[in-house]
Amino acid sequence: MSETPHIDIDYVANLARLDLSEEEKAKLGSQLDDILGYFDKLNTVDVEGVEPMAHAHKVFNVWREGDEPGETYAPEVLTKMAPEHRDNQVVVPKVVE
Amino acid sequence: MNYEAVIGLEIHVQVKTRTKMFTAAPYEYGAAPNTLTDAVVLGLPGTLPVLNHAAIEKCAKLGLMLGCEIAEECKWDRKNYFYPDSPKNYQLTQNEQPLCIGGKVEIELPGPSRNVEGEHRWVILNRIHLEEDPGKLTHEAFETVIDFNRAGVPLAEIVTEPDMSSSTEAVAFLNCLRNIIIYAGISDCDMEKGQMRCDANVSIRPVGSDKLGTRTEMKNLNSMSNVKASIEYEIQRQTEILEDGGNITQETRRWDVDKGISFSLRSKEEAHDYRYFPDPDLMPVQMDRARVAELEAELPERPLDKQRRYQKDLELPFTITSVLCQDRELSEFFEAALETHNAPKAIANYITNDLLRELSAVSEHGESAHSVSQSKLTPAHIGTLAKIIDEGVISKQIGKEVFTEMFATGDMPDVIVEKKGLEQSNDTGEIEALCREAIAGNAKAVGQYKEGNEKALNALKGPVMKATKGKANPAMLDELLKKLIDEG
Amino acid sequence: MSDLHFKTITELAAMLAAGETTSVAITQAVIDRTAAVDDKVKAFLSSDADDALAQAKASDERRAAGKAIGPLDGIPIGIKDTLAVKDQPLRCASKMLENYVSPFDATCIVKLREAGAVIWGRLNMDEFAMGSSTENSAYHTTCNPWDLETIPGGSSGGSAAAMAAGEAIATLGTDTGGSIRQPAALCGVVGMKPTYGLISRYGLVAFASSLDQVGPFARTVEDAALLMQAMLGKDPLDSTSIEQPEAPDYAAALKEKKGPWKLGVPAEFFGEGIDPEVKANIEKAIDWYKSQGCEIVNISLPHSELAVPVYYIVATAEASSNLARFDGVRYTHRSEESKDAMTLFTKSRGEGFGDEVKRRIILGTYVLSSGYYDAYYLRAQKVRRLILSDFEKAFEQVDAILTPTSPTPAFKRGERADDPLAMYLSDIYTISVNLAGLPAISIPSGFTESGLPIGLQVIGKAFGEADMFAVANAFEKAHDYAQQTPKL
Ligand SMILES: [Mg+2]
Numbered sequence A: 001m002s003e004t005p006h007i008d009i010d011y012v013a014n015l016a017r018l019d020l021s022e023e024e025k026a027k028l029g030s031q032l033d034d035i036l037g038y039f040d041k042l043n044t045v046d047v048e049g050v051e052p053m054a055h056a057h058k059v060f061n062v063w064r065e066g067d068e069p070g071e072t073y074a075p076e077v078l079t080k081m082a083p084e085h086r087d088n089q090v091v092v093p094k095v096v097e
Numbered sequence B: 001m002n003y004e005a006v007i008g009l010e011i012h013v014q015v016k017t018r019t020k021m022f023t024a025a026p027y028e029y030g031a032a033p034n035t036l037t038d039a040v041v042l043g044l045p046g047t048l049p050v051l052n053h054a055a056i057e058k059c060a061k062l063g064l065m066l067g068c069e070i071a072e073e074c075k076w077d078r079k080n081y082f083y084p085d086s087p088k089n090y091q092l093t094q095n096e097q098p099l100c101i102g103g104k105v106e107i108e109l110p111g112p113s114r115n116v117e118g119e120h121r122w123v124i125l126n127r128i129h130l131e132e133d134p135g136k137l138t139h140e141a142f143e144t145v146i147d148f149n150r151a152g153v154p155l156a157e158i159v160t161e162p163d164m165s166s167s168t169e170a171v172a173f174l175n176c177l178r179n180i181i182i183y184a185g186i187s188d189c190d191m192e193k194g195q196m197r198c199d200a201n202v203s204i205r206p207v208g209s210d211k212l213g214t215r216t217e218m219k220n221l222n223s224m225s226n227v228k229a230s231i232e233y234e235i236q237r238q239t240e241i242l243e244d245g246g247n248i249t250q251e252t253r254r255w256d257v258d259k260g261i262s263f264s265l266r267s268k269e270e271a272h273d274y275r276y277f278p279d280p281d282l283m284p285v286q287m288d289r290a291r292v293a294e295l296e297a298e299l300p301e302r303p304l305d306k307q308r309r310y311q312k313d314l315e316l317p318f319t320i321t322s323v324l325c326q327d328r329e330l331s332e333f334f335e336a337a338l339e340t341h342n343a344p345k346a347i348a349n350y351i352t353n354d355l356l357r358e359l360s361a362v363s364e365h366g367e368s369a370h371s372v373s374q375s376k377l378t379p380a381h382i383g384t385l386a387k388i389i390d391e392g393v394i395s396k397q398i399g400k401e402v403f404t405e406m407f408a409t410g411d412m413p414d415v416i417v418e419k420k421g422l423e424q425s426n427d428t429g430e431i432e433a434l435c436r437e438a439i440a441g442n443a444k445a446v447g448q449y450k451e452g453n454e455k456a457l458n459a460l461k462g463p464v465m466k467a468t469k470g471k472a473n474p475a476m477l478d479e480l481l482k483k484l485i486d487e488g
Numbered sequence C: 001m002s003d004l005h006f007k008t009i010t011e012l013a014a015m016l017a018a019g020e021t022t023s024v025a026i027t028q029a030v031i032d033r034t035a036a037v038d039d040k041v042k043a044f045l046s047s048d049a050d051d052a053l054a055q056a057k058a059s060d061e062r063r064a065a066g067k068a069i070g071p072l073d074g075i076p077i078g079i080k081d082t083l084a085v086k087d088q089p090l091r092c093a094s095k096m097l098e099n100y101v102s103p104f105d106a107t108c109i110v111k112l113r114e115a116g117a118v119i120w121g122r123l124n125m126d127e128f129a130m131g132s133s134t135e136n137s138a139y140h141t142t143c144n145p146w147d148l149e150t151i152p153g154g155s156s157g158g159s160a161a162a163m164a165a166g167e168a169i170a171t172l173g174t175d176t177g178g179s180i181r182q183p184a185a186l187c188g189v190v191g192m193k194p195t196y197g198l199i200s201r202y203g204l205v206a207f208a209s210s211l212d213q214v215g216p217f218a219r220t221v222e223d224a225a226l227l228m229q230a231m232l233g234k235d236p237l238d239s240t241s242i243e244q245p246e247a248p249d250y251a252a253a254l255k256e257k258k259g260p261w262k263l264g265v266p267a268e269f270f271g272e273g274i275d276p277e278v279k280a281n282i283e284k285a286i287d288w289y290k291s292q293g294c295e296i297v298n299i300s301l302p303h304s305e306l307a308v309p310v311y312y313i314v315a316t317a318e319a320s321s322n323l324a325r326f327d328g329v330r331y332t333h334r335s336e337e338s339k340d341a342m343t344l345f346t347k348s349r350g351e352g353f354g355d356e357v358k359r360r361i362i363l364g365t366y367v368l369s370s371g372y373y374d375a376y377y378l379r380a381q382k383v384r385r386l387i388l389s390d391f392e393k394a395f396e397q398v399d400a401i402l403t404p405t406s407p408t409p410a411f412k413r414g415e416r417a418d419d420p421l422a423m424y425l426s427d428i429y430t431i432s433v434n435l436a437g438l439p440a441i442s443i444p445s446g447f448t449e450s451g452l453p454i455g456l457q458v459i460g461k462a463f464g465e466a467d468m469f470a471v472a473n474a475f476e477k478a479h480d481y482a483q484q485t486p487k488l
């Protein structure tokens, strides 16, 4: 992180499944490098032994008891919002692995 | 050079809860598409997950069954990857702190023949964690359609150490694991219904080497025969590559059932960078130690422990115990029958021979597989039947007839015996008269018997049994015939 | 009564109770006002006047039947476009959700309905709540009613501008890093962000789950407290919502808690980057508290400087995952160019998201990616705890903390559009509060020479809303800034 930070924008955009034009990539790339440079401030502080904070107010064992079935949606709720559907299923272009 | 295989398995098991892992929508196999969803299942904007306590308890129970340590504290992480079956495009899973740590499974390898017990060994587990199932994709000619019913079903992922060395061991492991899981009531483990799915990691190394070779991962093996065939194929493939001086590529492969080959899906370099991080929507879980102890106390006996006990304490043969202990229900039925009449061998025989035969006959007549609980018979039926035979009320021969009748009607055996007048005849006078008639009518058989051929007596018993409609006490009959011939 | 739309909830509740007005009249006044000024202000994305009037009519009928519920009954409340309202569009000001209609109500909306409120319109915002100026809306830019050339702040800019322009009696916003308080300050209204967990996030479209909170915009502190009272509480659908041991009564607290208080002033919030007029204004406000007998304590929040990087790492990481569900599959925009699963995702997302959202998704994906997680995300989570500790130490000495809400008054449209880092620094005084999960309120504290509003931020202890409201209320009651309205 102390080296000049640089984002491999193609790699990250692919992970994020985000199609970016060459222009967007160039602009984003330099903006993000600036931002990452600013993030370098984080290295000015010693975090040895500090517990990471994932929740503002952590409590344990928040769960649903009873295993009682709740309400379900009619398939139409989904098909009404889906860009494409057939026989109550959502249709997408053929998925090949 | 000789190579040995190193195999590790990851098994996903659908935990049998009524509702999903992170919402109260129900799940059942085979429901019409997209009828078991709600806002959370579909990942609609604004929805949040809430843990299902029942699933946590069941998974902890599974861990205890498999000798895992139950974590003091566990939490959920997001595994980020895009796939059309994944409503949020991340899976809630346990990466850093799983619910169950370690563990081991006792497996039984196949014996030299079907009725001889095979070798036992332990397979070491790495962990069991609790996560959510994605929806189901169906690939059509030009499109893929998605049913989200399955999305969010709780999955226990059981991860072994690379601790097996053959497809036979892997299959034995899966069978034993499956039995334990079904015993514990965690899942029905029906592979055809996707309730149990297996990924296999396979590598090979020169025999004697302690260094692991490069592994490949086979995804979604959905039957025992696929597990077996794909592992064997992979060992062969890797061996050929190494023998040709090549290198194994670390990759994910898919097993093609029809062609009987596997093919590469993606190599490690392009593998997913899952960007795991702790899920901010769920709070961590602390497992109450008293509750863990309670769950432990409720555990059923493991099938192989039970089998050992039956063989040792009840002196039952391996072949019968292996049938009885396959199925928790069957073994419980057996033990309940013993309470009516403590005759383990006779009762075990009735259950493993007569009862299972009748049940499979029913199944063959088009009805779905019949289980013990669906038959009209209770343990008391079998226990009583064994009891009245031992008490000499009916013969074993008549017992067969009573069994068929009670299986069909559900009447108790003593009721059937009385209704049909099947009591064994102990009337010495009547039987003696019939015996004399038989001896007089078959000099040839008498002669043979006198020459030392005991079997010749059968020819004399026949007419007596026929005349008494099988009710003559066979032991008494035997004794009487011998006495009369010797006297004669 | 032409000025109904500029009255407070408290005033209108009294008028309704006295039979001096009706909910239909109030709602109509708000609808008329919106029709008159929203061409200029552009606070709304959509509104449904008929639906609002139907709710108002139901409220009036309830009241006529003697079943009026409480102070919110019949009051029209505008809703930020990131909160789910059943059967209303929920677009998050994004093209991605252009046609999406929510099938359910957010929990805060359910609670407002239970309190009798009239749910009114969808308010503009930065796309997916990412921004500080409402210039990132995919639909249109909202203008600051005090100077139409300037921005209203963001991301809840529509909610703040609608209040300032009299287009609602109260509005809801969401605050992840200052998105309620900063626009409230820039538009001269009251805006409040509760303690994390106080109001359910169910139905709030997640930006950064560990930081997001729903909160009110109001004309007075008392009105904000009324809205909070109606919306707070543990929600079984949000695992991060928290049950308070003692139910707060804010109305009573406002009457009873009179001070004087010990008030902390952090030196770090008055340094580099603050506008001199803002600085002078806040110092004057602090002096006023001192003049009322409050003890002003100079405190230090040494890690404040790191709040911006920590925030932009944590928030973008969570956002990159939260926004993964907008993928072209189930309910979002789907690209015409979707040829396979990959392009379905990449093209739909590339077309559906605006620049700032893309920027943050890329940043958040990067900080979680393999090899960078420890250096960025994990480190940020640790520094986040140091920021919290600073506050905890400070609150050992003081009852509340006073700071400017924003380093500058409203800036001109387009001024920071191409400098994301400068834009990120607009939140410098608000984001540490989100990182620490604390409550804070921004109240009008005066105007710049050119007539732009300035806001004073009062930060409370965790779950210390009652004290925080009381401190803010004291200042508000002694000044008339809140009563001033812009000329439109
Ligand atoms: Mg796995």
Ligand SMILES: [Zn+2]
Binding pocket: B012, B131, B157
């Ligand atoms: Zn898994």
